[in-house]
Amino acid sequence: MRENPLVLHVLGARPNFVKAAPVVRALGELGVRQGIIHTGQHYDALMSDVFFADLGLPEPMANLGVGSGTHAKQTAALLVGLEEVFQEHEPDLVVVYGDVNSTLAAILVCAKLGIRSAHVEAGLRSFDRGMPEEVNRIVTDSLSDLLFTTSPEALSFLAREGVSPDKVHFVGNPMIDSLFSALPGLDPAPIVERLAIPTRYAVATLHRPANVDTPEAARELVDAVLDVSRQIPVVVPIHPRGRTRLAEAGLVDGPAVKVVDPLGYVDFLSLVRGASLVVTDSGGVQEETTMLGVPCLTVRPNTERPVTITHGTNRLVTPALLPAAAEKALADGASTPSGELPPLWDGAAGPRIARVIAAWLKGDNLAPASQGTRAE
Ligand code: UD1
Numbered sequence: 001m002r003e004n005p006l007v008l009h010v011l012g013a014r015p016n017f018v019k020a021a022p023v024v025r026a027l028g029e030l031g032v033r034q035g036i037i038h039t040g041q042h043y044d045a046l047m048s049d050v051f052f053a054d055l056g057l058p059e060p061m062a063n064l065g066v067g068s069g070t071h072a073k074q075t076a077a078l079l080v081g082l083e084e085v086f087q088e089h090e091p092d093l094v095v096v097y098g099d100v101n102s103t104l105a106a107i108l109v110c111a112k113l114g115i116r117s118a119h120v121e122a123g124l125r126s127f128d129r130g131m132p133e134e135v136n137r138i139v140t141d142s143l144s145d146l147l148f149t150t151s152p153e154a155l156s157f158l159a160r161e162g163v164s165p166d167k168v169h170f171v172g173n174p175m176i177d178s179l180f181s182a183l184p185g186l187d188p189a190p191i192v193e194r195l196a197i198p199t200r201y202a203v204a205t206l207h208r209p210a211n212v213d214t215p216e217a218a219r220e221l222v223d224a225v226l227d228v229s230r231q232i233p234v235v236v237p238i239h240p241r242g243r244t245r246l247a248e249a250g251l252v253d254g255p256a257v258k259v260v261d262p263l264g265y266v267d268f269l270s271l272v273r274g275a276s277l278v279v280t281d282s283g284g285v286q287e288e289t290t291m292l293g294v295p296c297l298t299v300r301p302n303t304e305r306p307v308t309i310t311h312g313t314n315r316l317v318t319p320a321l322l323p324a325a326a327e328k329a330l331a332d333g334a335s336t337p338s339g340e341l342p343p344l345w346d347g348a349a350g351p352r353i354a355r356v357i358a359a360w361l362k363g364d365n366l367a368p369a370s371q372g373t374r375a376e
């Protein structure tokens, strides 16, 4: 390893920023030389800049500006841009996050250039290869040198796919670290006032291709959300992916449904904290509602985050069952089957990851997680 090794973090989409912030902070505290490469997969100020500000992330060293496109076009642009930037900066380790196309492209470029890589949030599986994210997860995990898992079941899923347990470190959930840091500042009152909504409300965020990419799916979903809005006003901070299709299906601003631009991290979580119910198909929001103890109905047939059901407030629903499930959730309030948070959701995942990386850079390999819920 070089005298002063360089770690590059590849970030592209909204959830990446939230997961990376605690890792970047903790590595900084250990004095590790590092930089952020922003791929530009998400580029609107409300999908990107606001997260750098809210999470205290340092300015990226480079922004590749790859933007939107089909999977092939976007991934191709990512591969070309990342290869150039890695050849220029010669990182000793590249850290990738989650399951977006930027994650997949970065890990492929590392594998081809012989650059060592680490995957934060490894081993999550929905077992649904119809999701683009599931393909990204499988490929990313198979090519990573260090795998940081957020959930105990990940280790066995990875082992089944032939990943050596020696590479896997169960460290907890850095997205929850970010939430812990933000928690003291999460106040629903200002955002409720700004949006001019009643103090009892639900929040809905919907952007999965299976829910928003066809007129039929969008219509079924919107009908269900409108049904919920007859029980409780619903605020919808709309992801750009679903904006047009959901509007065409009838999700428009009205007395019972408030459709707003995507919210910044602090505004969004403040809104969620004060909500009586959340309806979502987001990965991260399933976790955040579990941590905040807010009832969450996830409009998906599966989840790669089962701890949010076994240890949290999350329930899977179909669009057809959403209105009745909302009625029940509003009557019952939040209930968590186990009564305790998922293991290692303690706000210290970032420092655990940083310790493993720092030791690895020095040539030491900290003992990986062998079984169960042991932390590094
Ligand atoms: C991506 C991830 C998804 C993740 C989500 C987080 C992949 C395959 N998908 O989905 O796993 O849950 O990010 O939010 O990587 N757009 C804008 N402005 C932006 C960004 C996107 O208008 O700043 C619009 C464009 O029309 C674009 C569409 O959103 O075509 C989809 O963007 P893209 O990054 O391809 O995928 P997401 O649906 O955002």
Ligand code: UDP
Binding pocket: 014, 015, 018, 205, 237, 238, 261, 262, 263, 264, 265, 266, 268, 269, 281, 282, 283, 284, 285, 288
């Ligand atoms: N989020 C946000 N504003 C919004 C919607 C979501 O700040 O309007 C945050 C949310 O709190 C979580 C992250 O964005 O931290 C999740 O991103 P997203 O749902 O886009 O992606 P996923 O987790 O589904 O991959």
